Amino acid sequence: MMKPVKVGLLGLGTVGTGVVRIVEGHQEDLSNQVGSSISIAQILVKDRTKSRNIPVDASKLTEDPWDIVRNPEIDVIVEVMGGITQTKEYILEALERGKHIVTANKDLMALHGPEILAKAREKGCDVLYEASVAGGIPIIRTLIEGFSSDRITKIMGIVNGTTNYILTKMTQEGAAYSDVLKEAQELGYAESDPTSDVEGLDAARKMTILSTLGFRANVSLDNVSTKGISNVTQEDIQYAKRLGYEVKLLGIAERQDDFISVSVQPTMIKQTHPIASVNGVFNAVYVHGEAVGETMFYGPGAGEMPTATSVVADIVAVVKNMKLGVNGRQAQLSYNVVKLKTDEQIASKFFLLLHVEDRAGVLAQIAQVFSDCDVSIESVMQPTTPHKSSTEIIIITHEASKAAMNNVLKAFEGLAAVRKIKSVYRVEG
Amino acid sequence: MMKPVKVGLLGLGTVGTGVVRIVEGHQEDLSNQVGSSISIAQILVKDRTKSRNIPVDASKLTEDPWDIVRNPEIDVIVEVMGGITQTKEYILEALERGKHIVTANKDLMALHGPEILAKAREKGCDVLYEASVAGGIPIIRTLIEGFSSDRITKIMGIVNGTTNYILTKMTQEGAAYSDVLKEAQELGYAESDPTSDVEGLDAARKMTILSTLGFRANVSLDNVSTKGISNVTQEDIQYAKRLGYEVKLLGIAERQDDFISVSVQPTMIKQTHPIASVNGVFNAVYVHGEAVGETMFYGPGAGEMPTATSVVADIVAVVKNMKLGVNGRQAQLSYNVVKLKTDEQIASKFFLLLHVEDRAGVLAQIAQVFSDCDVSIESVMQPTTPHKSSTEIIIITHEASKAAMNNVLKAFEGLAAVRKIKSVYRVEG
Numbered sequence: 001m002m003k004p005v006k007v008g009l010l011g012l013g014t015v016g017t018g019v020v021r022i023v024e025g026h027q028e029d030l031s032n033q034v035g036s037s038i039s040i041a042q043i044l045v046k047d048r049t050k051s052r053n054i055p056v057d058a059s060k061l062t063e064d065p066w067d068i069v070r071n072p073e074i075d076v077i078v079e080v081m082g083g084i085t086q087t088k089e090y091i092l093e094a095l096e097r098g099k100h101i102v103t104a105n106k107d108l109m110a111l112h113g114p115e116i117l118a119k120a121r122e123k124g125c126d127v128l129y130e131a132s133v134a135g136g137i138p139i140i141r142t143l144i145e146g147f148s149s150d151r152i153t154k155i156m157g158i159v160n161g162t163t164n165y166i167l168t169k170m171t172q173e174g175a176a177y178s179d180v181l182k183e184a185q186e187l188g189y190a191e192s193d194p195t196s197d198v199e200g201l202d203a204a205r206k207m208t209i210l211s212t213l214g215f216r217a218n219v220s221l222d223n224v225s226t227k228g229i230s231n232v233t234q235e236d237i238q239y240a241k242r243l244g245y246e247v248k249l250l251g252i253a254e255r256q257d258d259f260i261s262v263s264v265q266p267t268m269i270k271q272t273h274p275i276a277s278v279n280g281v282f283n284a285v286y287v288h289g290e291a292v293g294e295t296m297f298y299g300p301g302a303g304e305m306p307t308a309t310s311v312v313a314d315i316v317a318v319v320k321n322m323k324l325g326v327n328g329r330q331a332q333l334s335y336n337v338v339k340l341k342t343d344e345q346i347a348s349k350f351f352l353l354l355h356v357e358d359r360a361g362v363l364a365q366i367a368q369v370f371s372d373c374d375v376s377i378e379s380v381m382q383p384t385t386p387h388k389s390s391t392e393i394i395i396i397t398h399e400a401s402k403a404a405m406n407n408v409l410k411a412f413e414g415l416a417a418v419r420k421i422k423s424v425y426r427v428e429g
Numbered sequence: 430m431m432k433p434v435k436v437g438l439l440g441l442g443t444v445g446t447g448v449v450r451i452v453e454g455h456q457e458d459l460s461n462q463v464g465s466s467i468s469i470a471q472i473l474v475k476d477r478t479k480s481r482n483i484p485v486d487a488s489k490l491t492e493d494p495w496d497i498v499r500n501p502e503i504d505v506i507v508e509v510m511g512g513i514t515q516t517k518e519y520i521l522e523a524l525e526r527g528k529h530i531v532t533a534n535k536d537l538m539a540l541h542g543p544e545i546l547a548k549a550r551e552k553g554c555d556v557l558y559e560a561s562v563a564g565g566i567p568i569i570r571t572l573i574e575g576f577s578s579d580r581i582t583k584i585m586g587i588v589n590g591t592t593n594y595i596l597t598k599m600t601q602e603g604a605a606y607s608d609v610l611k612e613a614q615e616l617g618y619a620e621s622d623p624t625s626d627v628e629g630l631d632a633a634r635k636m637t638i639l640s641t642l643g644f645r646a647n648v649s650l651d652n653v654s655t656k657g658i659s660n661v662t663q664e665d666i667q668y669a670k671r672l673g674y675e676v677k678l679l680g681i682a683e684r685q686d687d688f689i690s691v692s693v694q695p696t697m698i699k700q701t702h703p704i705a706s707v708n709g710v711f712n713a714v715y716v717h718g719e720a721v722g723e724t725m726f727y728g729p730g731a732g733e734m735p736t737a738t739s740v741v742a743d744i745v746a747v748v749k750n751m752k753l754g755v756n757g758r759q760a761q762l763s764y765n766v767v768k769l770k771t772d773e774q775i776a777s778k779f780f781l782l783l784h785v786e787d788r789a790g791v792l793a794q795i796a797q798v799f800s801d802c803d804v805s806i807e808s809v810m811q812p813t814t815p816h817k818s819s820t821e822i823i824i825i826t827h828e829a830s831k832a833a834m835n836n837v838l839k840a841f842e843g844l845a846a847v848r849k850i851k852s853v854y855r856v857e858g
Contacts, residue, residue: 018720028578058530138575141574146571147456149744149745149746150741151455274727293732295729297724299723300722300724308577313575313577326755
């Protein structure tokens, strides 16, 4: 038995509380695995006098993060407080002092991952961050280890539970976006300011992390083209259903030769695709490898215990590495250079919902635009309603480049027959 | 850069060919990851003169396994030849000589895993076997590392592609078992002697490996109660569908307190459960952890490239460990003692299809038997056909112990009203 490993916990919110629960509840199992006990020696809180859901020794609580970062007794810092600029300072200082880091902070890792990992290598320390993406799914170690011999060509993820909850409710209950959002806020599934979730920023940060690992290249948040779900209508969802698709907020990272593209957008995904049936707050990451083909990893995306489980699994990994004397040597290297695909190189099928003039010859004009722009049409639907002729046209294209599609949309602006481009979606599956 | 790592390959069938393809095709990526090149130095084949799908240097081929096992130049033995008794000899001898082992051999690991892993620990060697279960899914490292901080309570797997293909075809096309089996044999999805697949033995071996890892206890093949799919009828599948279930061959490992049960049997699983929609030759492993809740891992179960990917990921892990000097120290320990649940402790819902006498009062008699045996009924269905009254009764029970259910079945044997117990299924989800 080694001497007990001492953990300093930055933050005692939902996830922090879960970490305390697991570490204290599973002492025997944990020490059987790593050969030493793990103790939470110090905890950063905002208010020492506040009452807690779990019993914690008051003498362990501090309101000053530097108390923990500079405590020479602490071996591992577990960061579950969130925040970016100040939190980075604490973590860099802790690394400077030879402490290992476990963090659940996707914002920090998406924005400053390369800098933090470089400092960790320099100091021979571990920085593990399994809980930062898809809380309960061990996707980060899977990308690093499970796919080490393969060449990943595509990662497609439902990595934000709030938006998946909203889209699932809209699909299953026919409710409007704003009503479902309000309900989600009341239930605590969405924040009072939901922007980061619904506008896709949270998902974009997670895709930054996943694509950096999957493509072994430092993808930055700026590289991710991002669009949220706030304009998704019930009409879009119903038309998607009729055509055999579900609307999901998908993060999509693709690689072809040396070029990559990473995006987040509401996407129509074929109902038969395994990711289409991932509902509610669940997350899933679909990975396509050249050799392995299709795989998918499914589980809870957030929540006290799932996220805490991933954090503690990372603590176990750090302690095993301490025992083996190999900290700081297993991080994945980003040896590829990021070369972004141009809009000419990014290709997919597209769904368009157009509001058009109600007269003969309109479809011919529209078809001509597609043809002029070299985009071929897979199917056209003109839904009829009992009492009036339709003024809506739904088009699904064959695979076309984003650039060609942009040309189509631009041409429609100058075409009187097209009154409004109501929706444009990427189509997958 | 270290000196090149030399691999000896036992077997150049489907998977072995895939390993050669990946190692030779991904040299740059692999050496970027591990800091040394990996070369396949020697290959065991049955017939040196046979023509091959891939170009291999004839001087590397040998027909004598001992040539490779005893070759002092070889660092890592990759065993993809299959077989049990003799193969075990080669592997133990290779370990004795300090070579690390990567194997795809589920039969060997299910039957002799503990002995082989003990020898590996003694000699400071790695034995990795990711490819032995669910070829393309990194489930073994997920169970060891991803769930290290959690307590796994249930593992439910579709781990045999052949039977899942057969059941999927029966469900989707309404064809009979024997016809689909024949087609699967023609397509090469089933062997000419399909016993090991269709009678559940292959799945039982895989569940032995998964439950040993998940429960950290040496589960043996004898501990697995096994039943295959050869008696599944189209009638069963159709009734299941009508009631909202799919018939799948599921391996189910459960733990409650210190007691476990492991079984393989055709099971009716609710259509809304994520594992119900895993079709064709795909595999999936559903894992429930106390903290994490529900997760599922989905991917190809077999095939040249998926399985070879897992083998090469294991080679990469061995080489990383060599570089770190930590071989033989990361294997999962089985520190729990296997205590099997009794039939009184194993509980599930059940589906029964009974052929009964066509007269009044029969249902009352049957209900009395259930009541006498303390099994409560969730639903009863008596399908009617247009021209005659039904002589079939379908019953789904509430959760009941296997022992109580056996009492029901025994009581039916003495009941004239029950002409035949046509089917009994475990029900999940």
